[in-house]
Amino acid sequence: MGHREGMEVSIAVSHAVQLARAEAIAAYPITPQTHIVEHLSGMVANGDLEAEFINVESEHSAMSACIGMSATGARTYTATSSQGLALMHEILFIASALRLPIVMTVANRALSGPLSIWNDHSDIMAAKDIGWIQIFVENGQEAFDHTIMAFKIAENSNVLIPTIINMDGFILTHVVEAHNFVDQDMVDAFLPGYHPRHTLDPKYPVTMGAFAMPEIYTEVKMKHQVTLMNSYEHIVKVWQEWGDRTGRRYQPVERYKTEGAKTLLLTMGCLGEVAEIAVDELRAAGEAVGLVKLRLWRPFPFADLRQALAGADLVIVCDRALSPGGAAPPVLAELRSAFYPLSSRPQMLGFIVGLGGRDVSPENFKDILKRAQEESSHGPTQEFYLYGVRG
Amino acid sequence: MSKPLDQMTWQEIELGAILRTPGSAREYRTGDWRSQHPVWTKSRCIRCGVCWTVCPEPAIIQEPGGYFDMDPDYCKGCGICARECVTGCIAMVPEEE
Numbered sequence: 001m002g003h004r005e006g007m008e009v010s011i012a013v014s015h016a017v018q019l020a021r022a023e024a025i026a027a028y029p030i031t032p033q034t035h036i037v038e039h040l041s042g043m044v045a046n047g048d049l050e051a052e053f054i055n056v057e058s059e060h061s062a063m064s065a066c067i068g069m070s071a072t073g074a075r076t077y078t079a080t081s082s083q084g085l086a087l088m089h090e091i092l093f094i095a096s097a098l099r100l101p102i103v104m105t106v107a108n109r110a111l112s113g114p115l116s117i118w119n120d121h122s123d124i125m126a127a128k129d130i131g132w133i134q135i136f137v138e139n140g141q142e143a144f145d146h147t148i149m150a151f152k153i154a155e156n157s158n159v160l161i162p163t164i165i166n167m168d169g170f171i172l173t174h175v176v177e178a179h180n181f182v183d184q185d186m187v188d189a190f191l192p193g194y195h196p197r198h199t200l201d202p203k204y205p206v207t208m209g210a211f212a213m214p215e216i217y218t219e220v221k222m223k224h225q226v227t228l229m230n231s232y233e234h235i236v237k238v239w240q241e242w243g244d245r246t247g248r249r250y251q252p253v254e255r256y257k258t259e260g261a262k263t264l265l266l267t268m269g270c271l272g273e274v275a276e277i278a279v280d281e282l283r284a285a286g287e288a289v290g291l292v293k294l295r296l297w298r299p300f301p302f303a304d305l306r307q308a309l310a311g312a313d314l315v316i317v318c319d320r321a322l323s324p325g326g327a328a329p330p331v332l333a334e335l336r337s338a339f340y341p342l343s344s345r346p347q348m349l350g351f352i353v354g355l356g357g358r359d360v361s362p363e364n365f366k367d368i369l370k371r372a373q374e375e376s377s378h379g380p381t382q383e384f385y386l387y388g389v390r391g
Numbered sequence: 392m393s394k395p396l397d398q399m400t401w402q403e404i405e406l407g408a409i410l411r412t413p414g415s416a417r418e419y420r421t422g423d424w425r426s427q428h429p430v431w432t433k434s435r436c437i438r439c440g441v442c443w444t445v446c447p448e449p450a451i452i453q454e455p456g457g458y459f460d461m462d463p464d465y466c467k468g469c470g471i472c473a474r475e476c477v478t479g480c481i482a483m484v485p486e487e488e
Contacts, residue, residue, distance in 0.1 A: 097407065097408065099406050099407035160406065197406050198406070198407075198409060205413060206409045206410060206411055207409060207411075207413070207415075208407060210408070210409075210410050210415075210416075212408060213396055213419070215396040215397040216396045216397075216399060216404070216408075218401075219399060219400065219401040219403075219404055220401070220404055223401045223402070223404045223408075226401070
């Protein structure tokens with residue numbers, strides 16, 4: 001097995017991409033994703049990674065170049081954040097529609113305006129319907145592991161869907177953590193070369209990206225929807241194999257001290273570890289509270305969530321984005337939809353936290369739990385709450 | 392194409408909706424869009440081929456004598472040929488009701 005080493009999480013991610021033997025990278029630097037692609041660029045320049053690195057003038061071009069490179073059959077990687085993800089938006093749908101297994105890290109950051117370089121999930125939530133597999137990680141080890149696993153998931157011949165690994169900007173990308181590395185032989189055994197089903201090859205010409213008439217567009221979308229939903233079983237299998245090889249096991253929905261819990265917090269991304277502290281303290285004080293962490297965002301793990309939340313009376317969904325003018329913030333809206341058809345379901349309250357980089361502490365989570373339980377006892381006055389807002 | 396588009400099921404769609412048959416766009420007759428069409432006055436035509444060159448479809452056919460005419464199956468009636476004709480010999484004429 002590999003060694004254990006402390007380093008900035010972004011750099012660990014770039015090493016994961018190196019270990020995965022990415023062959024093609026096109027990226028444009030944007031805070032807080034910069035360190036990942038900066039290090040990859042250095043690796044390519046120094047001959048430590050045999051890959052084509054294309055410097056582009058925008059993220060729109062980055063994703064376009066990734067599509068072209070992936071279409072030739074190359075293992076393709078990129079990373080972006082916030083405005084960069086927004087700028088590549090229209091191309092993201094094309095990557096998934098063409099079924100090109102590009103892997104992308106999104107260093108989650110608030111969208112302008114007002115201009116903010118700090119962390120929340122408004123970038124990825126504005127891109128939730130792009131037809132990609134979307135995974136959230138919580139710490140450096142997960143970011144490292146899931147980057148390698150993402151290639152295997154995306155390139156599975158039954159999947160062939162591009163995959164995003166979401167990692168919180170700054171509060172994860174820029175911290176120094178200890179990572180358990182894996183050695184190259186292990187990664188090579190786990191992740192064989194990419195064998196595309198068809199490529200841009202003059203000997204066997206195909207048309208990629210042709211327009212679809214109204215007679216066929218619906219069928220194309222149906223095929224994508226079914227494939228994305230069916231990717232679930234392959235994602236879980238890849239995580240299982242990684243767990244067998246490394247001992248680090250991952251689930252679409254992670255539970256933390258949920259046994260007998262009547263009130264559950266639900267988080268995505270690295271706030272989960274902060275919420276764990278609050279749960280530990282409240283459990284020690286005898287309160288039946290627990291934490292559920294949503295790792296797999298697309299495809300949405302309906303069955304796992306219904307199982308994980310089954311015993312709870314109250315679920316407090318902590319969103320990191322607002323859906324202005326909408327019925328609920330994105331994760332709460334999704335959960336309520338998932339539970340609506342069930343005859344018995346927990347009450348769900350939403351708290352939007354940590355917008356634009358505002359810190360969320362264990363004390364905040366304890367306060368949220370208290371407030372939610374109060375609201376729940378007399379009937380909530382609002383559908384969801386923008387936690388900590390002044391005035 | 393294996394089957395007409397309006398009979399294909401979602402299971403029959405190729406991966407990534409790629410097309411293996413070249414030239415399948417020919418099956419879509421864009422001539423239906425036309426509200427006007429080009430008419431050449433042969434006495435003023437110098438057979439230079441500018442109309443043939445600029446037609447975006449392409450839907451202009453060169454006839455045996457070297458003169459040009461539209462392909463009614465694909466001409467959309469955009470009028471670029473008439474606009475670019477060197478001698479002004481092409482007129483755009485409304486389609487008859």
